Amino acid sequence: MCDQIVLVSADSEARRVRLTLRASLLGVALSAFFTWFDFWVTGYLFHAVAEGSFCVLLSWLAWGLYRGHGQRILPLLGVVLAGVLLAVLSITGEAGDGVLIWAALLPPLAFFVLGLWLGLAVSLGFCVVLVSILWLRIALDPGFGLNWLAMVNGGGALLASTVISLLYEHSRAHTARRLAHVANTDPLTGVANRRGFLAGFACRMTLAQRSRTPVSLLLFDLDRLKQLNDELGHAAGDAAIRHVVRVIQGLVRRQDLLARLGGDEFALLLPDTDLDGAATLAHKLRETLARAPLEMAGCTRALTLSIGLAQAEPGETDYDRLASVADRCLYRAKEGGRNCVVDRC
Numbered sequence: 001m002c003d004q005i006v007l008v009s010a011d012s013e014a015r016r017v018r019l020t021l022r023a024s025l026l027g028v029a030l031s032a033f034f035t036w037f038d039f040w041v042t043g044y045l046f047h048a049v050a051e052g053s054f055c056v057l058l059s060w061l062a063w064g065l066y067r068g069h070g071q072r073i074l075p076l077l078g079v080v081l082a083g084v085l086l087a088v089l090s091i092t093g094e095a096g097d098g099v100l101i102w103a104a105l106l107p108p109l110a111f112f113v114l115g116l117w118l119g120l121a122v123s124l125g126f127c128v129v130l131v132s133i134l135w136l137r138i139a140l141d142p143g144f145g146l147n148w149l150a151m152v153n154g155g156g157a158l159l160a161s162t163v164i165s166l167l168y169e170h171s172r173a174h175t176a177r178r179l180a181h182v183a184n185t186d187p188l189t190g191v192a193n194r195r196g197f198l199a200g201f202a203c204r205m206t207l208a209q210r211s212r213t214p215v216s217l218l219l220f221d222l223d224r225l226k227q228l229n230d231e232l233g234h235a236a237g238d239a240a241i242r243h244v245v246r247v248i249q250g251l252v253r254r255q256d257l258l259a260r261l262g263g264d265e266f267a268l269l270l271p272d273t274d275l276d277g278a279a280t281l282a283h284k285l286r287e288t289l290a291r292a293p294l295e296m297a298g299c300t301r302a303l304t305l306s307i308g309l310a311q312a313e314p315g316e317t318d319y320d321r322l323a324s325v326a327d328r329c330l331y332r333a334k335e336g337g338r339n340c341v342v343d344r345c
């Protein structure tokens with residue numbers, strides 16, 4: 001639930017809802033115009049009534065989205081309404097063959113507003129329902145104002161626009177996931193970077209607040225990386241950073257959040273863990289790393305960590321205070337000679 005990609009996709013869902021609200025407002029303006037146009041200029045009363053009803057329903061939908069209600073169900077309702085309107089226009093045949101082509105607008109709208117799977121379901125459902133009703137009408141009533149050729153053209157356009165929208169939405173969603181991954185991940189180690197950590201932090205703290213469980217933070221820093229870089233080269237320093245991450249990943253739980261904040265500084269957020277539990281884990285990390293030396297550039301080096309700890313206050317969701325306590329402890333660990341854990345400061 002607190003996965004960074006999930007968080008970013010929730011963010012893009014919120015953006016989608018905002019765009020849907022704007023599109024609805026545009027739809028309100030357009031349908032109001034066509035209601036007036038068909039009522040006063042063309043005299044198509046049936047169309048004027050349909051467009052007027054659409055305008056009222058769309059205004060209600062836009063108002064709901066504006067108030068932040070039903071952000072899942074209202075967009076679906078909006079697309080279904082648009083489908084019904086397009087189907088009614090196409091099925092009546094009053095405006096002739098040409099109007100069927102407007103049905104091809106529904107798939108792009110559905111994919112944009114509802115995303116990949118719901119968009120696909122609604123688009124295919126619309127294709128099946130519309131084509132079946134039109135086929136029945138043509139079969140039962142040869143005088144109906146639509147011919148087979150118009151039907152094949154309209155059905156083809158509808159199917160083509162479904163396939164194009166599907167391909168587009170699939171590639172858009174893939175690119176969004178990829179970008180989210182790159183933006184939130186440290187390329188050297190594959191764990192979260194500072195940005196990913198802060199997103200995951202906010203989500204875990206909110207869950208902990210709800211469940212009233214303790215959360216602790218470890219800040220740790222690899223000891224004497226500069227010296228290692230100078231002696232064995234930058235590639236060996238990189239290997240040391242990756243080794244630390246590998247060792248720690250073997251010791252933490254799925255719900256813990258490990259991140260490289262920058263350079264040789266790391267953070268580990270431990271949900272459902274108090275300060276004593278965090279201190280036990282911190283000692284284990286330090287000892288395990290010290291017992292797992294890394295072979296690099298032809299020699300074996302034991303790596304050590306300095307670790308500072310802090311436990312969040314009940315109800316606390318702010319990163320800065322928690323990080324400043326853990327950072328103070330980390331500073332003391334470095335001052336105290338490195339390769340140690342400081343849990344109270």
Ligand SMILES: Nc1nc2c(ncn2[C@@H]2O[C@H](COP(=O)(O)OP(=O)(O)OP(=O)(O)O)[C@@H](O)[C@H]2O)c(=O)[nH]1
Binds near residue numbers: 222225226227235238
């Ligand atoms: N190889 C490598 N080195 C890095 C990377 N990022 C930062 N560094 C180096 O890591 C060193 C970190 O230095 P410090 O944390 O100040 O000090 P330290 O040598 O680790 O010593 P203490 O932290 O005081 O124990 C700097 O020399 C940085 O240039 C990286 O991605 N790869």
